[in-house]
Amino acid sequence: MTGFGKHTALYADKKITTTIKSLNSKQLDLSTRLSSRYRDRELPLRALVAAEIERGKVDFNLLLEDSGNSDATAQVFNTQKMAYYFSQLKSFGEQMGVAVPAGGWFEQILRMPGVVQAEEDQSEEIPDEEWNIVIEACTKALAQLTDFRRQEGAMLEQVFKDKITNISALLLEIEHYEPERVQRIKERIEENLSKVSEKDYDKNRFEQEMIYYIEKLDINEEKHRLRNHLSYFLETLQGEAGQGKKLSFIAQEIGREINTLGSKSNHVEMQQIVVRMKDELEQIKEQVLNVL
Template identity: 55%
Template sequence: MIQSMTGYGKSTAVVKGKKIHVEIKSLNSKALDLSARIVPLYREKEMEIRAMISRTLERGKVDFTIWVEKDDTQTATPINGVILDNYYQQIKQISEERHIPLPADWFATLLRLPDVMTRTEVEELDEEEWTAVRTAIEEAIGKLVDFRKQEGAALQKKFTEKIQNIGDLLKSIEPYEQSRTERIRQRLVEALETIPNVEYDKNRLEQEMIYYIEKLDINEEKQRLANHLKYFMETMENGHGQGKKLGFIAQEMGREINTTGSKSNLAEMQNIVVKMKDELEQIKEQVLNVM
């Protein structure tokens, strides 16, 4: 079963009064193009995070984001009691020494002083929190992979339909191919008969006809195209990671269809070739999304 490169996954972990959000999304790309936005506390784990993502996703333009939502008790800036008490003692001492009146509103005065309401603690990532975060990352990646599988199943269904359509169109060429030999012969004979007093060697005409028909023969192109259609279907069943190979097969299918079109000298056959090209173009557009 093939996988799409388009996917989305999100997960949340709650630890130590913090809600940690992990979000990851991907689009199609020739290789793995990973962009990560990580809050400072978890930056020391960035290489490990990147390794987790690259091991699983392999290809795609991937955007990874992790951010922290703290509750009200965590986001409120604490009052530094030690600094506040130190300011209080200094103000009292200066008031006594210089006979300056004490402030009427102590809190309004003290809370405006430097560093009284400054967050000074430095957060450190411990093993308990990182374990919860790593689990959330793995869960988000897993959800993205599930999304890719669902998209891949839809693509595989569409590819199967298009391949069958091309196969049916290929079979519909046969009746026109079988009748065109006689049409060509009849057209040449009628053209010769319009020329007055002309004599021609019927054996030589037959030889020229054989040479002409051989140049227009499309049996090899039909066989190769049928083989490519079969190989495309087999490759889809081989699992994910087949996107590039499917793209190459689609290119080869296009070559055989184009050659068939160039050798088709009947309007009915050329119309069928146009329809095959249309079906193949839809495959080429979507195969770019296959991992």
């Protein structure tokens, strides 16, 4: 299920920004992007997110910036990267016969990514007050995401109810055509029988075949099971959390009964109604993937 949450908090001269977004997924797939100051706290942060979100493809970001309320953040050189770039440039220049620029490679090295960085507090210990603010920011961002997902869940619930109602209404439409359907079948049988002499067939065998034929075309049992499945879907929808898989299974059973109705109906208008039922059900199947 999709969702988004963001919260920004201030601590001293720092701005702590937490963003979290989620997309639908069958299990929890959590990726994190943390400021280097909080990188060693990744495990408790992941546990915090996992405790709130059961599943979804989740991107969690925790960034630390200068709040703008203090002097400009000092810039520092990453001497390890500078030494690496110098070694590479020098070796490549020698191999390719490229002359060393006036002033050496210093100007080129300064343009390399990661050479000049904002100085960040790298102290090992994070004060409790700061960490509490971080946790609060994460919690509020998660709360926003949860509210977002609840709103989407409420919309999905209404979609499911509407689709189930539409299928139920279509099932009633099918019943309107049943007397006509039975009459057509009866007339067809009588017409064919009028062309056949009693001497040409075994009466007992004929009765057995007729019973089999009538049972094969009877859809009362399918209608009864379909009504039960529709009711059970709505009942499950109102139940406890974590019913996504169960709703998916019920939707499969609904589809099975609809398919059987279509194959047994032997009536153009009824088959058209079955197609409309399938369309409604397909929309349920698409959306039920977003339910936990």
